[in-house]
Amino acid sequence: xxxxxxxxxxxGIRDLLSEILFDEGHQVELxxxxxxxxxxxxxMRPDLVLLDIWMPDTDGVSLLKEWAATGLLNxxxxxxxxxxxxxxxxxxxxxxxxxxxxxxxTLQKLLKAVEQGLAREPLKASPVAVPxxxxxxxxxxxxxESVTPAPMVEQxxxxxxxxxxxxxxxxxxxxxxxxxxxxxxxxxxxxKTGLERTHLYRKLKQLGVDLSRSKRVG
Numbered sequence: 001x002x003x004x005x006x007x008x009x010x011x012g013i014r015d016l017l018s019e020i021l022f023d024e025g026h027q028v029e030l031x032x033x034x035x036x037x038x039x040x041x042x043x044m045r046p047d048l049v050l051l052d053i054w055m056p057d058t059d060g061v062s063l064l065k066e067w068a069a070t071g072l073l074n075x076x077x078x079x080x081x082x083x084x085x086x087x088x089x090x091x092x093x094x095x096x097x098x099x100x101x102x103x104x105x106t107l108q109k110l111l112k113a114v115e116q117g118l119a120r121e122p123l124k125a126s127p128v129a130v131p132x133x134x135x136x137x138x139x140x141x142x143x144x145e146s147v148t149p150a151p152m153v154e155q156x157x158x159x160x161x162x163x164x165x166x167x168x169x170x171x172x173x174x175x176x177x178x179x180x181x182x183x184x185x186x187x188x189x190x191x192k193t194g195l196e197r198t199h200l201y202r203k204l205k206q207l208g209v210d211l212s213r214s215k216r217v218g
Contacts, residue, residue, distance in 0.1 A: 002047040002118050003027045007037040007063075008080065009055045013103075017050060020110060020197060023187045034058035041067070046075055048117045051097075053081035053088065061088065064095050076117040080105065107190055107197050172207040179209070 004026050006017045011032075018028045029044050031037040034057050040046070053060040060079060067073040079092045082103030089100045098117045101109055161169075175189070182188040190197045 001025045001027065003029070003044055004114070005029045005031065005037065005040050005044065005046040005049045007031045007034075007049065007055070007060070008052040009033060010052075013052070013080075016198065017105075017110070020107065020187060021114070023185055024111065024114075026114075034060075034063045037063060041072060048075060048114065049077045050101075050114075051077050051079055053079055053084050053092075061092055061095070064092060064097060068096050076120055078113050078117050107187065111187070168207060171203075172209055175204055175207065175209055 004021050006014055006021070006028060008014050008017070009032050014030045014032065018030055021028045029040045029046065031040050033055055037049075037051070041049070051060045051064065058066075060081075064073070064077060064079070067077075073096045076098040077096065078099045078101060079089070079097045080101045080103060081088070084100075084102075092100060098120070099113050101113055175193070178189045178192055182192065186197060186200065190200050193200065195203065
């Protein structure tokens with residue numbers, strides 16, 4: 001478990017990253033601008049920082065420079081942006097950023113970058129050599145299937161009903177099974193079912209799946 005600071009002026013991005021990282025067992029602090037990031041940096045001493053480049057008060061690269069100049073860049077920093085150029089990425093890495101993630105950030109890219117950042121492993125590919133869109137980090141290794149599986153539960157479905165209702169009943173049972181099997185971890189269920197995390201959340205809410213119950217059972 002690590003203390004991770006997420007700095008991004010977009011509420012949706014902050015919430016999504018926080019949910020994913022919290023699900024992985026990390027403690028997460030959120031900041032929406034450079035001022036809050038400075039305060040959190042001093043207060044919580046993060047093990048890793050996810051830092052957006054484009055922010056309203058001070059941009060991420062300037063904040064990175066500030067930390068480097070004042071001796072505060074003693075934790076790995078992963079830069080994030082959906083509009084940065086290669087020159088910006090190169091500059092950030094030169095200043096001391098551990099890695100660069102291009103938005104929209106996929107689950108696999110985020111978790112791999114965080115894993116490498118906490119291990120202080122540099123990116124294997126140089127941002128100078130390829131465009132940003134080719135900086136996809138390797139997907140996570142498949143979940144170990146050798147662990148003891150969750151007990152199988154026989155499911156019965158009433159087929160004498162409209163197709164939509166029957167399909168929803170099956171999908172609800174399917175997701176509840178995998179939530180129990182994965183101990184309530186949304187991250188692992190997303191990987192297992194092949195859905196993006198945000199899509200998975202919407203699907204579970206639509207089907208009325210009780211996430212708290214799945215975690216208790218798991």
